[in-house]
Amino acid sequence: MVHVDMDMFYAAVEMRDDPSLREKAMAVGGNSMLSTSNYIARRFGVRAGMPGFIAKKLCQDLTIIRPHFFKYKAVSKQVQKVFATYDPNFSMMSLDEGYLDFTSHMQWRRESEDSERTVPVVWRSEEMCFCEKYCPKYVYDENQGQEEIPEKNEDISSSPDLFDEDDSNEENIKASGENLPDFCENCEKRIFKTAPFDAVLFGLDINEAVKEMRFRIEQSTHLTASAGIAPNTLLSKVCSDMNKPNGQYRVLPTREDVINFIDELPIRKISGIGKVCEKMLSGMEIKYCQDLFKKRGELQLISSDISFRYYMKISLGIGSTFVSSHGERKSMSVERTFREMTDRDEMYKKCLDLCNELGGDLKRHNLVGKTITLKIKKSDFSVKTKAQTIANFTDDYELIFKTAYDLLETEIMNSKLLKLRLMGVRMSTLQESSKITSKQNDIKGFLTNMKKKVAKRSAEKPDLIKKGLKRDAEKRETINIKRRASNNLKDMFAKIKETRKVEADDEDDIIVVYEKITDKK
DNA sequence: AAATGAAGGACCC
């Protein structure tokens, strides 16, 4: 499995298109949030996911560029084109990263011609030396002359035995680059060591294959990518981060290599273990992946089945061994942050706008849905979502607004003074609009619609508030029950310790952790 | 008793 990740994607695109940005500290995003920063800005501590105004404080000279998504999409398409030649079934996780299965490519590669592994050099970065001295003309093959895009070569016998299965050409290329200095003494630019030629021949093994792919990406987009090669996606994702700018890393498909790699790996490196999880696990003295296995007894006690399996898989370095090109989407949404809003009419107006946008998006993607969710974020940053499923699939903004309005109305009614900083509308339970029949809509829809209407009538607003308060009381009660349960955890441990041989020295810590989890609302 | 909905979070890019 190979994971490929473009280096500081958005920032790199902007720097590519505006050379004046290259020597500056810059970031892409807005005043409220940055999505990427370049390496100069990172030296000041400016990182992705940081509010722009804070970044400005860290680095006064920071240039903030608004994102240009159409550009990123175009670049992503180019990258995908390269991906497709190595694995037509590649799966894109976002605009700038994807997983590929190289198995069948490697089969093909073993029997490939040199010409099929040769990539012409059509572009050199401006930071790189162009001087004759260090960019010798490379004659790929005396018989074939200048090389174009690799084509099926009919006469096979003529190719020399120079590059056997065992003898990859990596050595040859390296050898020619190793003698060169890092920088040219004439132009003082970096010397293009990996490919000081008009065409580059890549070797047979997977490292070479991935280098070739990254080289192709660079040639077509003028941007660099990093990659990770490993026996499964979980590991390859981590690997692509190891040699981050413009590099790659491989974990061999052997037991030793996988164990060596995973054992000392901080859990936070694994995709899916975030801030919260890290903190919780560190409370149990779990910092590295091997600790997950060491503390498996305790973990099983406090985790759900799914989480526990997940942890164990991580600790053993187990992950998915196949990629599936994107499944169908589950939801579609629009949301917007704005300056504090208290006026109701303004809120309804905003809601309408969002519904309008969402409706357009749905239509554009040929989708209809039936669950509408209203999301609001108050000035204190607390987030609330309210959802309602309607009878019929729709993409009509007026219909969406009808229910979104109701949801917003009850929210306004339920709070004395609503101060909003964000509003969003989401549609889920999606269907392809072509797939839905009018019959389904008419009969089934009519019945459920009636039911909903009756149910809604019977629930009047004061009742709703009462019900809400009642539910709060119930919630508090369940929290208390859980708290009591956690007090009994000590006894539980003792019993479990007897029946199973669990090494739990730090029971107190675990109870603290447990309380933290259960008290968390 | 199993399935579905709703609400809330964690997490990812």
Added chain:
DNA sequence: GCCCAGGGTCCTTCATCC
């Protein structure tokens, strides 16, 4: 050095519905 956009997915808990 700080509490954060906007697009998603998935998990968990609780309620409800036959």
